[in-house]
Structure formats: C-alpha cells, structure tokens
Amino acid sequence: MEKYKPLSRKFYLRDTITVSKELLGKIIIRKTGNKTLTAKIVETEAYIGEHDPASHSYMKITERNKIMYDIGGKIYVYFIYGKYFCFNIVSERKGIGNATLIRAVEPLSGIEEMKKLRSGINSDVELTNGPSKLCIALDIDKSLNGEDVTNEAKIYISKPVKKEKFEIITSKRIGLNIGKDFQYRFFIKNNLYVTKHKFNKVIQ
DNA sequence: GACAAGATTAGCT
C-alpha cells in the first residue's frame, strides 16, 4: 500500500464546500487488525455550524460536536438511531464547526473482509451505499472519533493512483427535517454506489 | 433524573 499517501493538512483547511466536492474520487485507506481496506469516496454532504440548523455544530459547542470545531483533518464519528455510526471529516481551521459527511464509497480492495463485517450482505453495492453501511464495512466506530487522517495510522485519505474524470452532481441533502433546502450534497454522476434517492433524478 | 428526537437501515406489505 505504498502507493497511497495521506493528503496534507492544507487540503482540509479550505472552504468546507470545496473540501466536500474534492473528497469525491479520493481513496479511504482503513487499517484494521492486519487487514487493509480501501474504498473510493463517491458521495458527500457538507455541514456548516455557522448557519446550518441541520448541523450538530449549529451555533454552539457541546460534548458531542466539539471535535467538529477542531482543526481540519480530524474525524468526527457519531452514533445515531440506537444502532448506527456516521463518519465525517472535519474541515477548516480550529474554531470553525464544519465537517463533511461521507455518505457512500465504492469498495476497491479488502472486499471479502468488508463482506465479513457486513455479515449477511453479499451484494457489492449494498456493502457501502449508505453512511452507516460504509462505517460497518470499514470497521469505523466511535473509537475513531478525534483521529487524524493526515498521517498513516488507522485510517487516512489519499489521492487515487490514477486520476479519473467524472462529473459532480449537486443536490439537497438527504434524511433531514431541518436545513433541507441547502444544496450541500455532492456525488459522482452515474456511480453505482451513490445512495438511491429521488433527488438524483431531479438534478440529472 | 427524565424525556424526546435523530445526518439510518432492514424488512415487510
């Protein structure tokens, strides 16, 4: 896995919308036990503490969201609906409560291991086409909260080996009751692993 | 302390 190098801190210190878009096509490298799992990011959503009521970091710092206010490149993992985890990458400088939710990835290697983690799932697409599904497949849980993706530890993010061209589609975010009018969701056009949703059609 | 709600998913109709 020498070919993958973590993106530098600078990548994450930029505007959150830019980071959310540019994370598309990047590679997540997850080391768990003696296994290495890799997957390509195909769908993201931006959450902006300052003006976004849907963000956990809206207006104030709490015990749960404090990591979102840390420096860009940190990982924010939260537990939801009694069962599931969601995986975010913090962006911008320390003191700004912004992050990008990773909503879907495309498995590249370690697929057999991912199937084991997603016990009972055999379809490749079902493995990682959802924010909590990919957490299970990549063995992401709250123990990764606060980790840093700019060094090669348990998990990091790299440029792809070969740069490929793709079109980015923008839409409203999914699964929210508030703040749903912001066009803060980004995904790779025609990628199989992007979550199925009516918004996909409207925009295309 | 107690309580309601949630950035979802799987399973059933």
Add this chain to the structure above:
DNA sequence: GCTAATCTTGTCT
C-alpha cells in the same frame, strides 16, 4: 412505500 428498532445526546426540570 412504510415502519419498527434502539440508545446516545442535548435540553429541561
């Protein structure tokens, strides 16, 4: 397409 599952977190008392 609809709903239950399930428990942490934040807010209020």
